[in-house]
Amino acid sequence: MSYQVLARKWRPSTFHQLVGQDHVLKALVNALDSNRLHHAYLFTGTRGVGKTSIARLFAKSLNCEQGVSASPCGECSACREIAEGRFVDLIEVDAASRTKVEDTRELMENVQYAPTQGRYKVYLIDEVHMLSTHSFNALLKTLEEPPPHIKFLLATTDPQKLPVTILSRCLQFNLKNMIPERIVEHLRQVLEAESVRFEEPALWLLARAANGSMRDAMSLTDQAIAYGSGALIEADVRAMLGTVDQRQVLGLLERLAEHDAAGVIGGVAALAEFGVDFDGVLAELLGLLHRVALAQMLPDSVDNSLGDRETVLDLARRMRAEDVQLYYQIALGGRKELPLVPVPREGLEMTLLRMLAFRPVNAGEVALPQGQATGHPERQADGTAAAMQPEPEAVDVTTAMSAPAPVAPSAPAQAPAPTQAPTQAPAPVAAAPEPQPEPPEPAPAGEIPPSAPSAAEPVAAPAFSEAYAAEPPPAEDPPPWGEPVAPATPASPPAAEPPPKKPEPLGSTQAVATPGLVKTAAPGSLAELDGPGWIAVLEAIGLTGMTYNIAANAALEGVSGNRLEFLLSSQQMHLFNDTHRQRMEQALSTYFDTPVQVQISEGQGRDETPAQYRERRRRERHAEAVAALENDPNVRAVIANFDARLEPESIKPVDPDNNEV
Template identity: 45%
Template structure:
């Protein structure tokens, strides 16, 4: 006898053995007990949830010799033949292979005949959504008013594709997916009767891989029995399914909780070595995080969780915000794995993104160190940088006490003197006592710091007579003891007046009120005499080799007296011949420029200007107001602009431009014809100059540019 697979051998035979569909069983049982039987039922749900099984049980309940009952005997001819699939009055039709209108018409023609041996003729149409539209239309009338001895049972995994006209004629029951505990309990009962030892954790892995389908769970169980030689351990089932060991996930989550990047990389390398799916790893990580979140909310892990202790420990090590962040990144990163260069890189980046998105301070900063240099090992890695001593001519005693700690400032590592090791990178620069170095002219180097190389003393201006004595300097703060600054004469004997003074990067503190007048007098005395002479702009321009008579030679300067400057143009003195040059030079664009270039000057006075254009769209394109504003600015008065429509002559800027271009083109062609080389080529090869192919040098000037 051939082996019968578990999914067929342990198919439920009655309503009380059906697993996970209590809501459907209750409705059908009450209908059968009360005799309120509908003529059409529709069972929907995913694969392996019991649609076909429920249809066979319902057919047995309708045709059992005991009568219409919710508990068929299972031993009569109708019950045994329906279970075996050979009952003549129970017709199972696969709509995927019989989806046309012809097959449906043939089925409905047989429906009018009475059943051969049973009480009802039951038609079970599986995957009914595969029928064509014509087939659905053909069965509508019979489905609505079938003969009394006909019952229809429809099953589908995609009810959205069924027309509403069919749905309204059926009682619809939505079958639910199987839960993991229900699948595990059912598998334990079956394996106990099959005398096959099984580990509950291994059965849980099978139930999770079945994804709500009891048939898939039984098929995987068959495979696991063959793989493990009849001993369903968790290790064997996990190896068969290729699932990720929960210990890897625990190690990964511990590394994330500790911000241990090397630990994360080690887990990723281990998964790659075992050939496991990184997408499945992210999915399992999301499931584990959900269990951790539940433990945080309840205060303890679920009782049936095999990793209850580890989940409880992780719930205490992570904050709820961290768990939610890790979960969101894990779920969204599964969709991005297809875009990654490879799955391992995408998995590693997802884990590092979890660490990067943690709040500031939760992850220790990354310390980047430059490659070691020669002799750097003998020096301290991060040594405070001492200020270099600055020699001065006037000896000033150092302050008795060191600068307070609040005076420490931060300087970058690049300011370290030569001979000191470069400090390692740190988010904050190393503080040094720089204020004390500025307060004392010469600071003794620290005992631990290497002696700096001798630096030649820079020349410092002598201390003026108005400076305080050394004793007074020692009693006053450093910024008050500094000598007053002297003005530095400009090296240019005749500087340009428009130059801005260079700001002092380290301005001296303001003088006391009683000394302000004397400081001002000292500054006045120090100003060179040549700076008080009147400035001659023309002489300066002549020295620079520029023509003072050229307008705009230097912005803001003019050697001409105000009386000799050109006056504002008068619109009354404008002629039609002057208008093209003015129109081409106006600072306008778009519709206003098109109006100016294609218009002809008619007249002008102190109040208005009259132009003429040949095309209406030039004035109607929105450029009228803009051109009036520009002309008012050009002539220096508020003007009205009137535009007439009529034929224009050669006094428009566009016409002048076209004439100039034609003249230059003609001159270029004539020059080409007179060229000796061109004439020789034409004579030798019987060639000719193609009209329009000659271009003037530099191109023709255009008023549209």
């Protein structure tokens, strides 16, 4: 006897053997058992999901000699002939090859005759959407009111092409695509019954390659058995399908998690040696990033289909959630752009390097060259406070005169070492004076003002009009209201006039600063931490992304030893998980240099949350800025003379300190 392929050998012979279409089976079984039968059924779905199989089982249930039921005997002549495809009252029509109206009319002429052998005459029309418009019209009347001994079973992969008049005359059943888990389960049962040796990862490769079709999965299994000499080995199946080795993609993602550019490029070179499809590499990387994102939110949902569950969970712990989302978006864009790249390997390399280049940096983290550590600018590796003052270094007088004057620090700092001029006695360079309400005293004799060039080495500066025409100076924020600017010391020689100041446009909506901004001091220990202090601490501990948003909406309820108790509203509580809690504990422990535990419960706190504080301060600054512009004489003059109007929503107040808490 000749070999019979698995797809035909294992075609279901009863409704109970069908896989993955429980919603359709329930309706058909109940209709058959209660004898509530419609005259026309339409089965839709992609290839290989069981449309024709269900139609044949339905015909067998209708014509079984034991009676109409959902469990045909399978032994009578009608059941055997239907299974063998030679039952005279089951008329199977391939609509793709019989699209003419003459073919449809010929079929309809025989409808009036009673069945020859069975209880019902069943018309099974496959790919019914291929019929012509005239064929559909010829079918309409008979399909709506057929004789009682006629049943129509229609199957199609494209129901959108069917006329509405046909759809309205049928009971429609949409068959689902098979999920990989269901395909693997069925393949395992078939291979065990066939005594074929297999490896579990090979079944998952076949199930994913089938793309939802059980028939495709069975056909690929036949091919893989022949390729592997009677066995299903993962390496053979991967080579047959041309898929990328999952371990190599895992290695790429691990190098990305470690921000190792050299390792990433080396991994691409290793893939190129096997002649892989680089689009397939990006597809595998997208699937792996999806599993990592699931592991970060729902660790229990990660399957072990490829034997890499622990590796995926480890990557989920090491990578930030915002990095995973960014990498996924970049990989998706890189896959769209890959057909435009002259060399596909370069497209993959640029996509991976783009992930490293655009990785978000934590608040307070400084981007340093490779090999140097990054961290909080105010904390050393051991968590202690680090000195922020730069080391004293020699300053060249000419360079100092051409560079803008530095801003004086809030605390007195050591003056830089004096520098000798080549042609005259040493003279110390005075530090820039801190702005005070009173004019500063004249510089002592022998000191060079920071804003004036040296008399011995005058600096030739271009005229203001020429410099401004070539390149406009960078915009600078004006000082806060109520803080006068100290006048500059007259330059030497006295006759030289300073360059004219660039005029500011009247009615500017982005140059208004607000007075009265008060900072809340960050507490130095957990015992001193309170609600307002939590607002200051949040901006200093370096949280980012979703964790920062959750912390900004949390109100500090109390401090109990080393445990911080927060309240979070119900709108934000569903976003909180253990990953966010661990990040908050790590950042707070580093900041306070002591282990910190975080407990977050649902509720409304007594104090303002950092998010509420910032929103209130934004509204206050905006109101103050609007009032300042409305009372400005120049703005009022423009409004009066030119019939102008002030748009409050266009006003953006200048925040003197973007990190103000």
